[in-house]
Amino acid sequence: MSDTPFQIRHDDAATQLVVSVAGTDIATYVYHPDTPLEESPKPYLYPLRTLSGAPMGVYRPWDHRWHKGLQMTWSHLCGDNFWGGPTFEQGAPGHGYLWRSNHGRQLHRGFDREDRSGGEVSVAEVLDWVASTDEVWIGEKRTLRFHSADTAEGIWALDFATDLTNVHRESLELGSPTTHGRPNAGYTGLFWRGPRAWTGADVVAANGRRGDAVMGTQAAWAAVTSEHDEIDGGATVLAYAGTSTAEIPLKWFARSSVFACLNPSPAFDTELELEPGETLRLSHCFVFIDRQMERRELESIAERYTP
DSSP: OOOOOEEEEEOTTSSEEEEEETTEEEEEEESSOOOOGGGOOOOEEEEEBOTTOOBOOOBSOTTOTTOBSEEEEOSEETTBBSSOSOEEOTTOSTTSEEOOSOBOEEEEEEEEEEEOOTTOEEEEEEEEEEOTTSOEEEEEEEEEEEEEEETTTTEEEEEEEEEEEEOSSSOEEEEOTTTTTOTTOOOOEEEEEOOGGGTTOEEEETTSOBGGGGTTOOOSEEEEEEEOSSSSSEEEEEEEEEEESSSSOOEEEEEOSSSOEEEEETTSSSOEEEOTTOEEEEEEEEEEESSOOOHHHHHHHHHHHOO
């Protein structure tokens, strides 16, 4: 594996940082977004690209304006919505989604550390999760590590780790639409939304499942692979479920029939409770590969990049 150095630069307005490898901007981390409140403002990674510059995400798609590349979210947090858009409520008219004034937001408070050593870069960030009541409910320490760039194989990786601490005076209930009554809608946590061209892409998982059968299952990793629009060739996103300090197992919210997405959900079908002062620790890894891959190749790559 080659040791290709990453570069990192901040914009003059101190709203985003850009990570590049060999002259290609592979990721932009927007930590001071201009997101409307109804989209639950939060930092996000977009654009995302392979080492050749191919697109690996989508920004504010017409069907879900609150989807933005790769972002840390929570759809049901003690009655508030840190995901964006309408909130699912069992028994509500139509499909059960209602627009409510319950949107929370994540506020960037600063970077504790920035490391550019050893051919990789990482940043440690401090954030507050502010409820719709303007109270701070969660204090977060987040680390993003960009590493393992190999220009010969067209691969780079991102480690995402977070400590979510309840700084509220009461316990916090962290769930999903599935924990509130909607089957197979356990989306919450770190969520990647693929390019529009990847709708109908191939989805595979370490447990042998494929396509929409990956939904709601446990597996060490899951991947989406597809061709691009506009440019020739294709790419693959390989995501690891990672770890959680909660007793609840991580399960996949993964699909491509409607749109391509990968989300190792910490509360897919079981709500977790965070007591005052208690911390939930999550860690995940996403690997971006500059070509389409079959399961056998993915299994080899997955073994190599296992966190």
